[in-house]
Amino acid sequence: MTITVNPPVAATAPAYGEQDLLRRSASSVPAPGRQLEAVSKLIDVSKCIGCKACQSACLEWNNLKEEIGVNTGTYQNPHDLTPNTWTLMKFTEWVNPQTDNLEWLIRKDGCMHCADPGCLKACPSPGAIVQYTNGIVDFDREKCIGCGYCVKGCPFNIPRISNVTHKAYKCSLCSDRVAVGQGPACAKACPTKAIVFGTKEQMKAHADKRIADLKSRGFDKAGLYDPPGVGGTHVMYVLHHADQPSLYAGLPDNPRISPIVEAWKGVTKYAGFAVIGLAAAFGFVHHLVAGPNKVTEHDEEEAARLTEGRSP
Amino acid sequence: MSDAIRPAPETPEPRVTVRRYSALTRINHWTLAGSFVLLTLSGMALFHPSLFWLSTFFGGGPTLRWLHPVFGCVLIVAWLFMFLRFAWANLPERTDWVWMTKVRDVLSGREENLPEVGKYNAGQKLVFWSFALLVPALFLTGLVIWDQYFYDWTTIPQKRVAVLAHALLAIGMITVWIVHAYAAIWVQGTIQAMTRGYVTGGWAWRHHRKWLRDLVSGRKRTPPATPAE
Numbered sequence: 339m340t341i342t343v344n345p346p347v348a349a350t351a352p353a354y355g356e357q358d359l360l361r362r363s364a365s366s367v368p369a370p371g372r373q374l375e376a377v378s379k380l381i382d383v384s385k386c387i388g389c390k391a392c393q394s395a396c397l398e399w400n401n402l403k404e405e406i407g408v409n410t411g412t413y414q415n416p417h418d419l420t421p422n423t424w425t426l427m428k429f430t431e432w433v434n435p436q437t438d439n440l441e442w443l444i445r446k447d448g449c450m451h452c453a454d455p456g457c458l459k460a461c462p463s464p465g466a467i468v469q470y471t472n473g474i475v476d477f478d479r480e481k482c483i484g485c486g487y488c489v490k491g492c493p494f495n496i497p498r499i500s501n502v503t504h505k506a507y508k509c510s511l512c513s514d515r516v517a518v519g520q521g522p523a524c525a526k527a528c529p530t531k532a533i534v535f536g537t538k539e540q541m542k543a544h545a546d547k548r549i550a551d552l553k554s555r556g557f558d559k560a561g562l563y564d565p566p567g568v569g570g571t572h573v574m575y576v577l578h579h580a581d582q583p584s585l586y587a588g589l590p591d592n593p594r595i596s597p598i599v600e601a602w603k604g605v606t607k608y609a610g611f612a613v614i615g616l617a618a619a620f621g622f623v624h625h626l627v628a629g630p631n632k633v634t635e636h637d638e639e640e641a642a643r644l645t646e647g648r649s650p
Numbered sequence: 651m652s653d654a655i656r657p658a659p660e661t662p663e664p665r666v667t668v669r670r671y672s673a674l675t676r677i678n679h680w681t682l683a684g685s686f687v688l689l690t691l692s693g694m695a696l697f698h699p700s701l702f703w704l705s706t707f708f709g710g711g712p713t714l715r716w717l718h719p720v721f722g723c724v725l726i727v728a729w730l731f732m733f734l735r736f737a738w739a740n741l742p743e744r745t746d747w748v749w750m751t752k753v754r755d756v757l758s759g760r761e762e763n764l765p766e767v768g769k770y771n772a773g774q775k776l777v778f779w780s781f782a783l784l785v786p787a788l789f790l791t792g793l794v795i796w797d798q799y800f801y802d803w804t805t806i807p808q809k810r811v812a813v814l815a816h817a818l819l820a821i822g823m824i825t826v827w828i829v830h831a832y833a834a835i836w837v838q839g840t841i842q843a844m845t846r847g848y849v850t851g852g853w854a855w856r857h858h859r860k861w862l863r864d865l866v867s868g869r870k871r872t873p874p875a876t877p878a879e
Contacts, residue, residue: 364699462696463711483711485696486797490810499797504712596807602814607698610821617825621832624757631759631837633852641851642665645866 345520352517354470361469363461374472378538379511379522381446382548382576383586384557385532388413388427388444395527396425399512421500424448424509425524428587445575445586446524446533449496449509451475453569456595457508459603460491466506473538473572474511482506491603493568493593511572541574548576567594666851668862670843678732679844685725686827692718693820719796722789729785739769740779746772766859773833780826784819791816 354374359367397404402422407415413429425448432441455475458467466481467488477488477497484504488497497508512522520526521535528534534544545562552560561580564570575589583589671679692714695704708714745765749756749772755763756773764771770778794804794812804812834840839853854862 364702462699462702464699464702481711483705483715484798485715486795486801486809487696487813489797490795490806490813495806499801501798504715504798596810598807598810598814602810602817606814606817606821610697610817613821614824614828617828621828621836624832625836628758628836630835633839633850633856635852637852637856638665638850639852641855641862644855644862645666645851 345518350518352514353519354472354517358470358472359468360471361455361458362465363458363463363467365464370471372471374470376473376538377511377516377536377572378473378541379451379525379533379535379573380541380545380576381573382532382534382545383443383445384548384552384560384576384578385530386427386444386446387530387532388429388442389529390415390427391527391529392425392446392524392533393423393427395523396509397422399515399523400424400510419447419496419498419508421498421503421505421507424507430585430587432585443586445589447496447587449475449511449573450494450565450568450593451509451511451572452493452593453571454595456491456493456568456599457488457497457506458491459595460487460599462487470513472516474513474516475572476510476513477506477508479503479505479507491595491599493590493595509573538572545574545576552576552578563589565590565593567592667848668851668854668865669848670854671847673847675732675735676844676847678728678735682725682728682732685721685728686823688721689718689725690820690824690827692721697817697820716798719792719798722792726785726789729781733782736778737782740775742772742775743768746775749773761856766863767857768860768864769858771857773829777826777830777833780822781830784823784826788816788819788823791819 358370358372358374360370361367396402402424404416404420404422407417409415410417414427416423416426419426425446428445428447430443430445432443433439434441451473452475453473455467455469458469458475461467462485463481463483466478466483467475468478469475482505484499484506486499486506488506489495489499497506499506512520512524515522516535522533525533525535534541536544542562542564549560549562557578559581560576560578563575563577563580563583575583575586577583577586579585582591584591691704692708694701695708695711695714696702696718702711705711705714708717745767748765749767752764755761791812793800795809795816834844837857839849840857843849843853851862854865
């Protein structure tokens with residue numbers, strides 16, 4: 339796991355770039371010459387103490403500033419993800435009906451870095467959303483047009499459009515840090531190691547140990563959240579109630595790209611061109627066969643007769 | 651001389667011209683048409699990646715994203731104006747059903763087999779009512795996905811339905827527009843009704859005989875239009 343390694347003092351060239359794109363929005367990419375090792379962030383909600391160090395680290399590293407908000411009776415601040423808050427501790431108070439215990443469920447919300455990203459599928463601007471072969475899904479603000487299609491494509495309700503810059507924002511998994519061998523800022527800042535980062539295989543192995551530990555403590559439904567509906571994610575959770583992900587501030591139980599979005603970005607495109615093309619082709623063929631519908635001399639004469647005396 | 655060679659038919663000299671559209675109507679129509687073309691080109695840029703290059707003509711992606719709904723607002727105002735002024739002239743009549751059953755005669759231009767037509771034939775009325783329904787539907791679904799001002803009005807699942815519906819409605823709109831534009835080209839002498847405001851007497855006799863008869867007899871079916879003095 340890379341998060342414990344201190345950054346090198348000398349400048350480091352990024353380990354991956356444009357040539358390692360697996361997908362690029364509204365465009366195609368050449369097959370990448372190599373497959374980067376899949377990375378993942380693992381968030382163990384059972385170890386989270388809700389300190390928000392991750393939130394601060396995210397703001398710090400990404401040079402973001404959040405407005406001062408208002409207290410609405412929860413620790414959650416701001417109340418939702420915003421263009422400046424790419425990760426947010428979401429607090430849920432839940433009474434476990436089996437134990438009658440009040441459980442304080444804290445989940446760090448943010449981009450899940452889906453293997454099948456709905457945002458990228460929905461994006462109409464070539465290259466505004468990219469996916470690297472290591473699994474990171476990143477936004478390129480230079481190419482973003484601010485249309486909000488990514489918001490509609492995302493199964494997790496993550497991207498936010500700024501009403502100041504009119505661009506989309508979300509967690510980049512600290513792609514810039516990962517490219518030089520560092521873990522994400524949130525993982526580095528986490529005081530309890532509830533957030534860890536490494537290869538996806540390492541993270542799954544680490545999760546297995548944590549789940550075994552949780553099960554030994556009576557959380558027999560503990561498990562890993564790596565939803566198959568979106569091809570798995572490169573941000574995974576260890577949940578003590580993995581059978582009910584939605585307990586954790588509405589984490590989707592079975593996330594997938596909405597079938598409406600699939601239809602919009604799939605069959606509609608081709609059917610649309612087909613219908614428009616057929617209409618145009620009909621007109622073309624009809625003109626070839628029937629020719630123009632012309633007014634004859636006879637028509638003019640009849641009109642003149644009808645209007646006799648009423649026009650010059 | 652072979653059968654294939656025939657003397658060219660004489661170009662009919664119009665002896666009568668008939669005013670069909672006032673200047674106000676023409677301005678109204680071309681405002682509608684211009685905003686429709688801009689909406690189509692900018693919308694197609696977002697509809698399919700292969701057409702994203704069209705965004706160049708609108709100052710790039712972000713400007714296009716901003717402009718498209720503005721064009722939409724222009725169109726809805728022009729549409730409302732046209733709808734209120736022309737809906738009455740497009741109400742269905744019994745002869746419209748006869749006209750529609752004779753689609754073969756319509757397509758082959760054998761208008762002598764069709765009932766006499768008033769200001770608009772059944773095909774034109776269909777185009778009118780298609781536009782009349784498509785435009786507000788496109789406007790409303792467009793508002794739902796106009797995130798800059800109306801993001802908070804709807805939920806994300808509602809926006810998904812709206813964005814799909816907007817695309818489908820736009821395809822319908824473009825298809826009806828192709829019918830509309832092609833019919834204007836096919837039926838010669840039609841375009842000048844919307845460019846110059848008048849048609850020839852022969853055109854009116856051939857395509858809208860009842861309209862012409864009403865104008866001549868002074869019956870008030872078509873209020874402002876009278877034969878040219």
